[in-house]
Amino acid sequence: MKKALSFLETTIGKKVVMALSGLVLFGFVIAHMLGNLQVLMGPEVFNAYAIGMHSLPAPIFWGGRAVILIAFVLHVTMALQLVTRTAAARPVPYTKKKNERTTYAALTMKMSGLTLLFFVLYHLAHFTFPGVAMGAYEHLGYTQVYSNFVNGFSIPWVTALYVAAMISLGFHLYHGSFSLFQTLGLVHPKRNHIIKGAAQIVALTVTTGNIILPLSVTFGLVS
Amino acid sequence: MSKTLNLVLHIWRQKNRDSRGGFVRYEISDVSEHSSFLEMLDQLNEQLIARGEEPVAFDHDCREGICGACGMVINGEPHGPQKLTTTCQLHMRKFKSGDELYLEPFRAQAFPVIRDLIVDRAPLDRIVQAGGFIGARTGSAPDANSILVPKENADRAMDAAACIGCGACVAACPNASAMLFTAAKAGHLNLLPQGQPERTARVLNMVSQMDSEGFGHCTNHFECMEACPKGIDVDFIAKLNRDYLRANVESREVNSSDNSAG
Ligand code: HEM
Ligand code: SF4
Ligand code: FES
Numbered sequence: 001m002k003k004a005l006s007f008l009e010t011t012i013g014k015k016v017v018m019a020l021s022g023l024v025l026f027g028f029v030i031a032h033m034l035g036n037l038q039v040l041m042g043p044e045v046f047n048a049y050a051i052g053m054h055s056l057p058a059p060i061f062w063g064g065r066a067v068i069l070i071a072f073v074l075h076v077t078m079a080l081q082l083v084t085r086t087a088a089a090r091p092v093p094y095t096k097k098k099n100e101r102t103t104y105a106a107l108t109m110k111m112s113g114l115t116l117l118f119f120v121l122y123h124l125a126h127f128t129f130p131g132v133a134m135g136a137y138e139h140l141g142y143t144q145v146y147s148n149f150v151n152g153f154s155i156p157w158v159t160a161l162y163v164a165a166m167i168s169l170g171f172h173l174y175h176g177s178f179s180l181f182q183t184l185g186l187v188h189p190k191r192n193h194i195i196k197g198a199a200q201i202v203a204l205t206v207t208t209g210n211i212i213l214p215l216s217v218t219f220g221l222v223s
Numbered sequence: 224m225s226k227t228l229n230l231v232l233h234i235w236r237q238k239n240r241d242s243r244g245g246f247v248r249y250e251i252s253d254v255s256e257h258s259s260f261l262e263m264l265d266q267l268n269e270q271l272i273a274r275g276e277e278p279v280a281f282d283h284d285c286r287e288g289i290c291g292a293c294g295m296v297i298n299g300e301p302h303g304p305q306k307l308t309t310t311c312q313l314h315m316r317k318f319k320s321g322d323e324l325y326l327e328p329f330r331a332q333a334f335p336v337i338r339d340l341i342v343d344r345a346p347l348d349r350i351v352q353a354g355g356f357i358g359a360r361t362g363s364a365p366d367a368n369s370i371l372v373p374k375e376n377a378d379r380a381m382d383a384a385a386c387i388g389c390g391a392c393v394a395a396c397p398n399a400s401a402m403l404f405t406a407a408k409a410g411h412l413n414l415l416p417q418g419q420p421e422r423t424a425r426v427l428n429m430v431s432q433m434d435s436e437g438f439g440h441c442t443n444h445f446e447c448m449e450a451c452p453k454g455i456d457v458d459f460i461a462k463l464n465r466d467y468l469r470a471n472v473e474s475r476e477v478n479s480s481d482n483s484a485g
Contacts, residue, residue: 004427004428004430004431005430005431005434005435007471009434010430010431010434010467011400011433011434011439011440011441012430012441012463012464012467013467013471014440015440015441015464016464016468082440085439085440086398086399086400086439086440086442088332088437089331089332089333089398089399089400089437089438089439090330090331090332090398090399090439091332092244092330093330094296094299094327094330095233095246095325095327096296096298096299096325096327097296097299098298098299098300099397099444099446100300100446100449100450101444101445101446101448101449102397102444102445102446106442106443106444107397107444109442175443178443179442179443182443182457182460182461182464183443183464184464184465184468185461185462185464185465185466185468186461187458187461188458189456189458
């Protein structure tokens with residue numbers, strides 16, 4: 001009898017890594033949103049928050065960034081491996097196929113994921129790496145994060161791009177937030193409606209919260 | 224007198240594994256609403272034979288919904304439009320005269336077409352051979368209550384054991400994943416006391432075999448559960464995920480490539 005595949009060689013193993021890294025990214029996205037919503041409280045609060053983040057002890061600051069980076073890399077790597085594998089699983093497509101239960105969000109995870117990948121690269125270039133600030137505005141460094149925020153989102157196409165990306169995030173999390181519990185086996189028929197409801201409310205909150213951010217500049221709430 | 228139907232059928236015809244298939248259009252009239260779907264195809268085949276044409280090949284055996292041999296995709300639905308029903312138990316009264324039906328084989332890389340609507344589902348057998356059994360000889364039926372099984376476990380094990388291995392779950396899945404089948408077969412034995420000694424090796428080996436057969440991965444669309452004629456619940460997939468995680472933690476205790484306990 002041949003040797004069993006190792007954990008990371010199986011689709012379940014890869015999916016567990018996706019679910020755990022997805023959970024880390026989910027946590028990050030929530031924290032990131034809560035942090036940034038402080039922009040609504042004015043320049044003093046928001047700039048102080050940015051400076052506070054950067055004056056965290058180095059192991060926490062860089063350790064945190066490392067965890068997020070590793071989760072992101074693992075998530076994308078597993079996604080690519082699984083998606084390419086499964087692309088070969090049905091070489092002759094159906095002429096007629098009815099889907100009776102799945103959702104638009106579930107069927108487009110690949111697309112929403114890919115959108116997020118490009119968005120994250122753009123987003124880092126936009127706000128994080130000084131000098132590459134994409135979008136024609138003056139990047140002033142993290143101590144002036146409030147001005148960067150206002151400058152950045154004064155450009156309509158930038159705002160539009162962020163809103164579109166956050167809608168993708170919404171779809172990605174709408175499916176992913178419950179899916180990860182199923183993947184990790186942390187479901188129970190009697191509790192599923194609660195898990196699903198809670199997961200999707202959080203997904204919706206993250207999306208709405210993040211869409212408010214760029215629109216707050218458009219509508220002059222932040223200037 | 225019972226009502227009859229006239230139908231237009233578009234049937235996937237394919238000579239063998241290597242040839243290219245395509246749809247052929249047939250018209251059939253005077254189909255009794257009481258006939259089963261397979262009887263309707265028998266009727267068509269009699270006409271084809273009378274005309275000197277090749278009859279349509281389709282799989283079937285018991286024709287009473289218990290063997291798992293039959294199955295095709297009818298207008299986009301594996302086993303057709305009626306829930307919890309195999310193709311052989313589907314009746315023509317579910318259709319209207321004038322309906323136009325597309326009949327396709329279960330489509331998956333792992334299920335090559337043998338002929339027309341018949342596919343090779345041997346990968347499912349190999350998944351069972353990898354661990355979907357109990358290795359020890361158990362002799363004749365034990366005395367009642369000599370091995371205690373909690374009622375809830377017995378019920379759930381029976382739910383899982385209802386799987387007839389038809390492969391409709393693979394056919395319905397947008398990823399052509401065999402997770403529901405594998406989850407049912409592993410879950411059934413993992414819930415019972417007799418299944419415990421080999422639990423770890425069973426899960427590791429069955430999952431390995433499933434992934435070696437070229438099925439896609441599960442992305443929790445849950446289409447399988449809608450198509451399953453036996454109502455196997457996706458909760459068994461969550462259980463398989465759980466058992467697989469646990470088996471990896473416990474795998475130091477077993478030689479995972481050796482699954483014969485006795
Ligand atoms: C903000 C970043 C992201 C978050 C919070 C996130 C979150 C998640 C979560 C929670 C899951 C569910 C895991 C499961 O079903 O067990 C998931 C699945 C997935 N993610 Fe992401 N993800 C992110 C970025 C990405 C990126 C950049 C890609 C691709 C390049 C991607 C591709 C996928 C794919 C393909 C799936 C599997 C879809 C499926 O199972 O149907 N994700 N993601
Ligand atoms: S789980 Fe259901 S659909 Fe899949 S093989 Fe078993 S009986 Fe058929
Ligand atoms: S022929 Fe046996 S289940 Fe349909």
